[in-house]
Amino acid sequence: MRRLLLALAAGLLVVLTTTTPAHADFRSDPRVTAAVAAWKTNRVYVDPLFAGSEGFEAESVRQVAALIARAPVPVYAAALPTGPWFPEKEDVVQLAGWLAVANGKPGLYLVLDQHSTSGAAHLIAVRSPRTTYATSSKATAADEVAAYLEEVEVDDSYQPRAARTTPLPDEPEPTYEPEPFTPAKAIGNGLGGFTLGLLGGAILALPVLGLAALVARRREGQS
Incomplete structure (x- = not known):
């Protein structure tokens, strides 16, 4: 203190x-x-x-x-x-x-x-x-x-300079330009989402189908 x-x-x-x-x-x-x-x-x-x-x-x-x-x-x-x-x-x-x-x-x-x-x-x-x-x-x-x-x-390759005596300039805030909308991008995004949806559904469906097949075989064995 x-x-x-x-x-x-x-x-x-x-x-x-x-x-x-x-x-x-x-x-x-x-x-x-x-x-x-x-x-x-x-x-x-x-x-x-x-x-x-x-x-x-x-x-x-x-x-x-x-x-x-x-x-x-x-x-x-x-x-x-x-x-x-x-x-x-x-x-x-x-x-x-x-x-x-x-x-x-x-x-x-x-x-x-x-x-x-x-x-x-x-x-x-x-x-x-x-x-x-x-x-x-x-x-x-x-x-x-x-x-x-x-x-x-x-190293002599470094350029001698006078030391800085003023504040550093303020760094500009980053700006991000939104991507322009085009029909091609919309279609591409739609197809991409559709494809991912199909793949995701297929992956989720595999365990369900496997379980259904297992249950069906057990029922056949009991009949």
Whole structure:
């Protein structure tokens, strides 16, 4: 409960210190400014909300730093509060894009929480997952980052692009066009139904006819 209240308070702070979410300048988001400032000396940033909590102990954070130091591309990681009350509206990949553009350096940008890792590639030739999820309730930040990096593919054939900083477009609802009525389809459907009816009737009639024949033989034997 205390963690939830702190996250709500952080979300309220973000909303109050930016303009309306639809027109917010993400560079003024306190989470973004704090992470970018911290990355000047350490490419792993842990928000005070997570610092020292389960999975984000000092040793786990050191392991994250070691993992990203060995990565084939520059990696910047931030453990940040997210949720529907923040401007990104649970689009954590968009938040990772904000971090990337605000930092202004090519690389792979990761946002961690206690359940998942989301990432955005910025101006580098990689293929990376949007989000990976913890496979255990005891997974640490290092476990989450290791699982994410295992799915990253580095290849010059991938086109480097700027990270996404805007919401994904709404997916259109599927529409289904009714099939036009034609006499041929009507006849075909009628013949199909008639044929199925005959087959069904024949199948049902077999046991009845068999039983009738058995009864008839028994009567003949008794006469």
